Amino acid sequence: MSKLKAFLQPSVAGETKEVIISERFKDEKGKPVPFVIKAISQKENEKIAKMSRETVKMNGTPVEKLNHFLYTKRLIHACVQEPDFSDQEICKYYGTEDPLEVPSQMLSIGEYNRLSEAILELNGMKDPDDKLEEAKNS
Secondary structure (H helix, E strand, O other): OOHHHHHOOOOOOOOEEEEOOOOOOEOOOOOEOOEEEEOOOHHHHHHHHHHOEEEEEEOOEEEEEEOHHHHHHHHHHHHEEEOOOOOHHHHHHOOOOOHHHHHHHHOOHHHHHHHHHHHHHHOOOOOOOHHHHHHHHO
16 A cells, blocks of 8 residues: 555645634524634635735845734635625624724634634644643643
């Protein structure tokens, strides 16, 4: 049996997961409503990273750098399926025409961080066991 077969696995892109970000968002019955997040492909991630680059001057020389805040906003927008941050009603409610700004207007700092962490974990960018290691080391 060839070792190559071990690497012939379907991509995780498109895989979805429901996550409760906050108890603030409840349905008619008072149950917390989950955000639905999805995994994206590395190709999509590269596109988001490329769109999030900016040129800055360092010692008078132009250098391209990743704008981490913009990258995070774009990653969240790409990975959150529900709620739909592009929906005009949600944009209007949160006082912005830019869907990238909705999560910043809608969520508290902690909620935003929980959403970001869930997205990173689903996309394999954060090991769920890291929290265990952090606890062991403190």
